[in-house]
Amino acid sequence: MDLGLAGQVAVITGAAGGIGKTAALSFAGEGARVVVWDQDMQTVEQVAAEIKDHGGEAMGVAGSVASSADVARVVDQIRAHFGTVHVLINNAAINDDAPVTAMTDAQWDRVVDVNLKGPFYCARAIAPLMIAQNYGRIINISSRSHLGELNRANYVSAKAGLLGLTRSLAMELGPHQVTVNTIAPGMVSTERVRSNPNYADFLERAMARQHIKREAQPDDIVNAMLMLASATSGFITGDLIYVSGGRLT
């Protein structure tokens, strides 16, 4: 099936590793011109070079999504290089876990700034380009854990907040043919997750609660991104898709 992504400009935040890197390579494989956005220039250049080596088109950009000044600068760079943006995937995120009684102001702010303010800053800066061309796709990567999780009040609150951001932006941008949706992954096998000291426990719990009894791979999430980003998905907006093998709790 032709997803209609050839020639489109797809901006992917947090694209130096994990799910974001897989997304960058897959969107390039569909013929999209990919903006590989992460914090460190060297790593984004590596991913962009990998795309170019496979005959794709990409640019690497470095900056923190949690800084409105960085976001404005990066979006200026993207506009200068590619002219516009068709797809924005708000994928960059961090976690910094602690029980609520021990969580510091800084821990709360850092996680909410990257995971919730970041998507707002990026959508605010890029939406005018989408409105101007009367077309766009914004995909916010939340988490199944927006439903609640121990010792992660900052992460969970930010990921739950993304659902409200999605629904509000869908209302505001719908008249301009810009769709806005959320994906809520369950546990996905990325380097960050596999290197967690509690990885074995996480996996055991996931296997007990998922209906599909296998570990999710980044491609499982990226396939949902491709579907929502497709030109054929223009009537899906304000929605939430769980990609969690059926797991909710």
Ligand SMILES: NC(=O)c1ccc[n+]([C@@H]2O[C@H](COP(=O)([O-])OP(=O)(O)OC[C@H]3O[C@@H](n4cnc5c(N)ncnc54)[C@H](O)[C@@H]3O)[C@@H](O)[C@H]2O)c1
């Ligand atoms: N892996 C999972 O099990 C899982 C589960 C549910 C949801 N998710 C979500 O999926 C997305 C990708 O997760 P992942 O496991 O690939 O994570 P990851 O840690 O492997 O990748 C996240 C990327 O975001 C980048 N990043 C962090 N802060 C940034 C900032 N301020 N500005 C720009 N880039 C920044 C990091 O450098 C990193 O490359 C995240 O939104 C995460 O919350 C992941």
